[in-house]
Amino acid sequence: MSNEPVFVRHPRTRQYVYNPHNQVGRALIVIAPIVAIGVLYSLYTSWHWSEGELRTAVHQAADTLNARPRYANDATPQEGMIRDAVKETGAGPGHGLKIRGDGTVGYTIATEDTATAFCMRLTLIPVNPTSAYPAALERHHVTATVVEGACPQA
Incomplete structure (x- = not known):
């Protein structure tokens, strides 16, 4: 082990830098950028969807929607229900x-x-079709089906 310090002041900027004359300083010069690149890559992957994550999330969301009756209405859009089901999966x-x-x-x-895009079709069937309540207030069995590719334009 050398008697050189791990950090030295740079002669022009007077900031502390790794000392290449010290073994630990040399190791830090090599290791620090590798660690920084690994951290940045990890952050990038945690903030962006992958094809596999989207596929898993959409199929698990369909399973979640099919699992139990929900309060829903044929006349209103179901984007929120789908978004919540995807969020429940924890994927992405x-x-x-x-x-x-x-x-x-x-x-x-x-x-x-x-x-990749996926097309999810929802079919809503009232749990109790003979109920006196309006269909908007009823729970519905949701049947969600997923196919790869965008849905056709209406």
């Missing part, structure tokens, strides 16, 4: 999801980060 960064469409042709689910 949780932001940047784009849901467009309507109940007649389905909802196209995509992100800016991926080239």
Whole structure:
């Protein structure tokens, strides 16, 4: 081990820098950029959707929607219900999801980060069709189906 310090002042800027004449300083010169690149890559991947994350999230969201009756209405858009189901899956960064469409042709689910889009179609069937309450206040069985590709334009 040398007697050189790990950090020395730079002669022009007077800031502390790693000392290349010290073994630890040399190691830090090599290791610090590698660690920084790893951290930046990790941050990038945690903030952007991958194709696999989107595929998993959409299919798990369909399973979640199919699992139990929900308060829903055929006449109102279901983007919020789909968005909540995708968020429940925990897949992906949780932001940047784009849901467009309507109940007649389905909802196209995509992100800016991926080239793939998915079409989710929802079918709502009242739990108790003979109820005296209006259908808007009733729970519905939701049948969600997913196919790869954008939904056709209406």
